[in-house]
Amino acid sequence: MVAHRLDEITPLMANQIINSHHHRTTSLGCWESQAKPHHSGYAIVSVSIGFTTNLHLIALIADNRHGELKTALGRSNFDVSHLCHNRTCFNPEHLIVESIQHDGYRQQEPVGVGKNGDELL
Numbered sequence: 172m173v174a175h176r177l178d179e180i181t182p183l184m185a186n187q188i189i190n191s192h193h194h195r196t197t198s199l200g201c202w203e204s205q206a207k208p209h210h211s212g213y214a215i216v217s218v219s220i221g222f223t224t225n226l227h228l229i230a231l232i233a234d235n236r237h238g239e240l241k242t243a244l245g246r247s248n249f250d251v252s253h254l255c256h257n258r259t260c261f262n263p264e265h266l267i268v269e270s271i272q273h274d275g276y277r278q279q280e281p282v283g284v285g286k287n288g289d290e291l292l
C-alpha cells in the first residue's frame with residue numbers, strides 16, 4: 172500500500188485527477204472512468220508524482236476526507252468500502268470507511284444494485 176505517498180496528494184491534485192477520469196455517471200449515481208478496471212475490479216490511476224493507486228482512494232482526498240483515508244490505511248481491520256458494491260465507482264458519496272467485519276455483514280444483506288439487468292454487475 173502506498174499510504175505515505177497518498178499524503179503527497181493535495182485535494183486540488185485529487186480533484187484534477189477525478190475530473191479527468193470522470194467519464195460517466197450511471198443510473199445509480201456511480202462515477203465511472205473510461206479506463207478498463209484493474210484485475211482487482213477497482214479503477215486504478217497513475218499519479219503524476221510517480222505511483223499507481225486506486226481511483227476511489229483519490230476520490231476521498233478530493234472530498235477532503237484524508238482523515239478517513241488515513242484511518243482505513245493505518246488500521247488493518249479497516250477498509251474503504253463501496254456502499255454501491257461497484258468497485259469501479261469513485262463517487263465519494265458512495266464510499267465509506269468502516270471495519271472489514273462491518274462490510275462483511277452488510278454484504279450479506281440484499282441490495283438493489285445489479286437487479287433489472289442494469290450494467291453495473
Ligand SMILES: [Zn+2]
Nearest residue numbers: 201255260265
Ligand atoms: Zn457507486
